[in-house]
Amino acid sequence: MLAASGSSVDAQNSVKMTVDGASKFYQTRSGGVHALDDVSIKVREGEFLCLLGPSGCGKSTLLWSMAGLHGLSGGEIRLGSEKITKPHPEIAMIFQEANLLPWRNLARNIELPFEIKKQDPDRERINKLLKRVGLEGFETKYPRELSGGMQQRASIVRSLAVNPSVLLMDEPFGALDAFTRDEMNLLIQEIWMETGKTIIFITHSISEAVFLADRIVVMSARPGRIANIVDVDLPRPRPVKIQTTPDFLDRVEAIKAMIDHRPS
């Protein structure tokens, strides 16, 4: 069954990332936007955490802050005890769009983060990852020659090639068709189980969150606050067909009831 949690994280597991009293105001020409209000989360080492909430509740704002891509108006983000104020080599981000450079082939897209860091690409690791996601043999293809799912697989390889310990994923499969999305959800579950990375994953889909997560942070409408934190104790690996079981559907319904869709 679903269980509210979040109180005794420290006692159970080591904390990988901490969001401590995060608030964010955007200044716009038409006035201020209060996007996040006093959000605190302790992300456990190696956990799969999903952020779920209505459109505009500040999920991307929170994730971008965790990536060090933009600052908070109040509060702080920490990786271990280190304050995150700019991008960090241990933290990689994956977006809804694969963001591959169209003029570079797959191999050269994957090597880009190494070039930026002025490092030699770790070809052994890259080749293993390409094989793992089923892209072996596609190294010389250009993004336009790859399907959306293949492009997103490539962006996963590009992120994991530099061996981060935290993967932040901002609705990574939101633009894919339902079958490809199921495939990608299975793949990311397998990769997570194999690598023990800490994953923080934004989705609009309650089913996707219940399928993937150890815990789901349910956020309320703007300004984003934590409405609930839900444990998902379904055994792993979870097969796609688990999504049709009564237990799974009950969990989805329970979360649906928690989400406040009313505009603030």
Ligand SMILES: Nc1ncnc2c1ncn2[C@@H]1O[C@H](COP(=O)(O)OP(=O)(O)OP(=O)(O)O)[C@@H](O)[C@H]1O
């Ligand atoms: N750069 C910005 N300048 C001004 N307002 C912004 C900016 N970025 C986001 N916002 C506003 O902050 C609020 C939260 O946006 P955010 O994208 O974080 O929400 P979200 O939950 O990720 O939304 P969605 O699920 O639709 O992607 C929204 O009202 C949005 O319009």
